[in-house]
Amino acid sequence: MSFNRDPYITYMNAAGVAVAWIGSVLGPLFVLSTFGDFSHPNTYIGTVLILIVLLSIRDGIKAKKNGNLSGFIAMCLVPLILPFIVILSFYLLWSQQ
Numbered sequence: 038m039s040f041n042r043d044p045y046i047t048y049m050n051a052a053g054v055a056v057a058w059i060g061s062v063l064g065p066l067f068v069l070s071t072f073g074d075f076s077h078p079n080t081y082i083g084t085v086l087i088l089i090v091l092l093s094i095r096d097g098i099k100a101k102k103n104g105n106l107s108g109f110i111a112m113c114l115v116p117l118i119l120p121f122i123v124i125l126s127f128y129l130l131w132s133q134q
Contacts, residue, residue: 054112062120064086066083069083093113094113096108
């Protein structure tokens, strides 16, 4: 994995990380909202988002092997932990009402 300082590559990596973070939360929600209905577009949108998250996790593992700890945290750990933080926060918010 090459960590070039080219502005285009830097922007695309940052955009990919942002999509992976958003997709780690929304991907499963899209798939579960239309579970079993494979004719609905949300199923495919969720599947693509989950695929992007899996590719991000793979890139994070590659970054860890290359000694890039911040890349590992941003691309691997955050997409894995973020859905649990969102679920926990919604649970705590709705359980108080």
